Every structure is written in structure tokens, then in C-alpha cells.
Amino acid sequence: MSNKLHIVSLGCTKNLVDTEVMMGKLQNFELTDNQSEADVIIVNTCGFIDAAKQESINTVLNLHDARKEDSVLVMAGCLSERYKVELAKDMPEVDIFTGVGDYDKIDELLVEKKSRFSEAVYLIDGAERVVTGSTYHAYIKLSEGCNQTCSFCAIPSFKGKLNSRNLDSIAKEVEGLVAKGYWDFSFVSQDSSSFLRDQNVKDGLSLLIQRIELIEGVKSARILYLYPSTTTISLLKNIAKSEIFHNYFDMPIQHINNDMLRIMKRGFGKKDTLELLEYMKSLPNSFLRTSFIVGHPAETKEMFDEMCEFAATFGFDRINVFAYSDEETTSAHEMSEKIPAKTINKRAEILGSIALEAMQKSLKNEISKEVQIVIDGESEEHEYLLSAKELIWAPEIDGEIYVNDRTSDKELEFGKIYKAKITDMLGNILTATVDNA
Numbered sequence: 135m136s137n138k139l140h141i142v143s144l145g146c147t148k149n150l151v152d153t154e155v156m157m158g159k160l161q162n163f164e165l166t167d168n169q170s171e172a173d174v175i176i177v178n179t180c181g182f183i184d185a186a187k188q189e190s191i192n193t194v195l196n197l198h199d200a201r202k203e204d205s206v207l208v209m210a211g212c213l214s215e216r217y218k219v220e221l222a223k224d225m226p227e228v229d230i231f232t233g234v235g236d237y238d239k240i241d242e243l244l245v246e247k248k249s250r251f252s253e254a255v256y257l258i259d260g261a262e263r264v265v266t267g268s269t270y271h272a273y274i275k276l277s278e279g280c281n282q283t284c285s286f287c288a289i290p291s292f293k294g295k296l297n298s299r300n301l302d303s304i305a306k307e308v309e310g311l312v313a314k315g316y317w318d319f320s321f322v323s324q325d326s327s328s329f330l331r332d333q334n335v336k337d338g339l340s341l342l343i344q345r346i347e348l349i350e351g352v353k354s355a356r357i358l359y360l361y362p363s364t365t366t367i368s369l370l371k372n373i374a375k376s377e378i379f380h381n382y383f384d385m386p387i388q389h390i391n392n393d394m395l396r397i398m399k400r401g402f403g404k405k406d407t408l409e410l411l412e413y414m415k416s417l418p419n420s421f422l423r424t425s426f427i428v429g430h431p432a433e434t435k436e437m438f439d440e441m442c443e444f445a446a447t448f449g450f451d452r453i454n455v456f457a458y459s460d461e462e463t464t465s466a467h468e469m470s471e472k473i474p475a476k477t478i479n480k481r482a483e484i485l486g487s488i489a490l491e492a493m494q495k496s497l498k499n500e501i502s503k504e505v506q507i508v509i510d511g512e513s514e515e516h517e518y519l520l521s522a523k524e525l526i527w528a529p530e531i532d533g534e535i536y537v538n539d540r541t542s543d544k545e546l547e548f549g550k551i552y553k554a555k556i557t558d559m560l561g562n563i564l565t566a567t568v569d570n571a
């Protein structure tokens with residue numbers, strides 16, 4: 135009788151890759167969605183900001199309440215790493231604590247039934263992982279850690295300095311996944327445009343593009359988490375030239391006011407940011423995603439209004455809005471000009487509405503267009519609708535398309551690229567007719 139494993143991955147796509155590495159090590163377990171029958175429960179936590187930390191703790195406590203007597207509860211990941219001392223004291227519910235250094239040793243930890251926090255931050259390099267969530271798409275990690283010093287961010291304090299994978303390791307992983315039928319890849323890290331800069335290579339991403347383009351079977355790819363000060367026009371030109379990499383530009387800018395960008399220690403001002411964004415927008419079929427933080431210490435109403443005006447008018451396709459979270463170990467935490475929580479929430483609400491309008495405008499612009507889509511499966515909405523996404527979009531975060539018609543009776547295949555006409559918009563979801571004649 136095989137042991138049953140219930141595993142939860144919280145936080146970002148980088149964390150998801152680490153969760154998949156753990157699943158790769160535990161393939162002798164049977165996966166279960168039912169936490170009350172699981173022999174082992176693992177939560178890969180997120181420790182980025184308050185909301186994420188609270189979600190991680192609640193998830194662990196809820197699973198503890200639901201679990202069976204003799205099961206083992208493991209708390210892994212960023213929150214566990216960041217607060218290893220406090221959690222060991224405050225969460226007796228947890229049997230095994232581990233951080234961000236032992237994902238590939240999870241099987242040993244379960245045998246030893248002991249907590250472990252290895253010094254080095256784990257970086258995937260050839261480990262077999264169980265890709266989740268898709269039959270054709272996989273996230274590929276470029277590096278761990280970060281050398282930037284953004285005022286509000288605690289990630290470098292528990293993920294350490296930038297540590298890039300080498301190109302061979304990445305190419306080998308992609309080749310291995312292509313052999314398993316995957317053909318669409320999203321390259322992720324904390325700061326992707328700094329890829330290989332820790333190895334004194336200035337244009338690491340351009341080298342990555344060249345290398346991935348040589349791999350037969352890779353049909354589609356995008357890079358997430360570009361950082362303004364290490365993103366160059368020559369990189370953008372190389373992305374635009376690529377047959378494989380989409381003009382998909384995910385660059386969190388966090389603010390647009392010049393003084394606030396300086397206070398946030400972003401190392402990049404308004405003028406240079408605009409130059410990059412304008413160039414991105416000028417490229418054919420470009421898709422722009424960004425993030426803003428509201429309520430950073432010293433943010434005046436004028437600075438906030440400037441950011442709102444910019445977000446509303448620049449033409450972003452997708453905007454993430456974060457309320458400032460006062461994270462210890464960060465330089466912003468030491469600042470005195472804190473913004474009251476009520477004001478932060480009000481600003482997040484205002485910018486959140488602007489972000490929604492920007493997304494709706496971007497979606498509306500797609501109506502009547504012929505685009506490439508991928509069908510992911512049956513939609514949860516209705517049995518006669520199939521769920522799809524535009525090929526350029528990243529999975530899960532950029533939206534869904536309902537396929538409600540096709541040009542022939544031929545069956546539609548899941549995980550396949552089709553030409554389609556965007557016909558309408560229902561709420562925030564597009565509808566499409568697939569051309570499969």
C-alpha cells in the first residue's frame with residue numbers, strides 16, 4: 135500500500151518549481167487532494183509580504199486541523215526559512231521544518247523525521263521534477279537570489295545573492311521536458327535580466343534566447359521578471375527578433391515618480407524607465423505587464439496621483455497592485471515617514487480599479503483579432519465551452535478565453551496551438567471561434 139502525499143505550493147512560480155522538485159523526489163508517494171487521508175502533508179510557504187505570510191500560516195494550521203493522527207506535517211520554503219527560530223517555538227503543530235536549501239533532500243528529511251536548514255539556497259540543476267498544471271507548459275528557473283537592494287524587499291535576506299544557473303543546465307532541462315512533450319516555457323527568477331551577471335556576463339538573456347532557439351520542439355517562450363536597470367534595448371531587440379520568444383514584457387516598475395524610485399532604491403529613474411517601456415510598446419504584438427507598490431513610506435498624494443495617471447494612460451495590458459508591507463530587515467522599515475494603513479488600503483483600492491480598467495481595455499482590443507491560442511481543456515464554466523489562452527499569455531495570470539465555436543466538426547485537441555478569431559467579451563473573459571477547417 136503506497137503512502138499518500140498532499141502537497142501545497144504557495145507564493146510565486148519560483149516556489150512552484152521547488153515544489154515540483156520535491157514531488158520529483160517523492161514519486162513513490164501517491165498524490166492526494168484529500169488532506170485527511172494523507173500520510174505526509176507538505177506546505178511550500180511564501181514569506182514575501184504580510185498577506186502571503188498570513189496565508190502560509192493559515193494554510194499550515196488548517197491542514198493540521200484536518201490531518202489524520204499519525205501523519206507528518208512539513209513546513210518548507212521562504213516563510214519557514216525567514217522565521218526559522220520563531221516558527222520552531224510558535225508552531226508545535228509542525229513535525230518537520232525546512233527552508234529554501236533542502237528541496238532535493240525532502241525524502242531524507244521524511245526518513246529522518248528531523249528539521250533541516252542547509253546553508254546554501256537550493257538551485258535546481260538537473261533534478262527530476264513533476265511538472266504541474268499543464269501538459270505543454272513548464273516554468274524554468276534561471277537563478278536564485280538577487281543583488282538588487284530595493285528598499286521594500288526582504289527576499290535577498292533569505293534567498294541570498296544572485297546565483298545563476300549555467301546555460302547547459304537550463305538547456306538540458308528544457309531538452310528533457312521537450313522529450314516529455316512540453317513545448318511552451320516561461321523563464322522566471324527574482325531578477326531575470328540580471329541572469330549571468332554574477333558570472334560577469336552582461337547579456338545573459340540574449341545568450342539564453344540563442345541557446346533555447348537551438349532546441350528542436352520548443353515552440354513558444356517568454357521571460358518574466360525583467361528588472362529595469364538591467365534590461366537593455368539590445369535585449370529587447372533580441373527578444374523581438376526571436377521566432378520563439380514572444381514580445382511579452384513583464385517588468386515590475388513598482389512606481390513612476392522619480393523621487394519615489396530613488397527612495398525605493400530601484401537604481402533607475404523615470405526617464406530611463408519610460409524609454410524602455412516606450413520601446414517595448416513600439417514592438418509588434420507586444421504585451422506589457424507590470425507591478426506597482428502603493429503606500430511606500432514617504433509616498434505623497436502627488437506621487438500617488440502621478441502613478442495613477444501613468445497607470446491609467448500608458449497602455450499596460452496587465453497591472454499587479456501591491457499594498458506596501460512593512461518588512462523588517464528592509465531599509466524602508468527603518469524609515470519614519472510611514473503611511474497610515476487606512477491610506478495604503480485606499481490607494482490600493484484606487485489603483486486596483488485602474489488596473490482592472492487597463493486589463494479590460496486590453497481585452498477589448500483583442501475583439502475581432504485573429505490570434506494564436508492554446509486550448510487547456512474543458513472550462514469549469516460550462517460543458518460546451520473550452521478553456522484557452524492566447525499563446526503569448528503566461529499561464530493563469532493573464533486571463534482565459536472561452537472557445538464556443540469552431541469552423542469545422544473536427545475534434546479540438548487540448549494542448550495544441552490553433553488560429554482563432556476573438557469574437558466577444560463576457561465580463562473579463564474573451565470568447566473565440568477556432569479555425570480548425
Ligand code: SF4
Nearest residue numbers: 280282284287289324
Ligand atoms: S529585484 Fe528587488 S523586489 Fe525583486 S527580489 Fe530583488 S530586491 Fe526584491
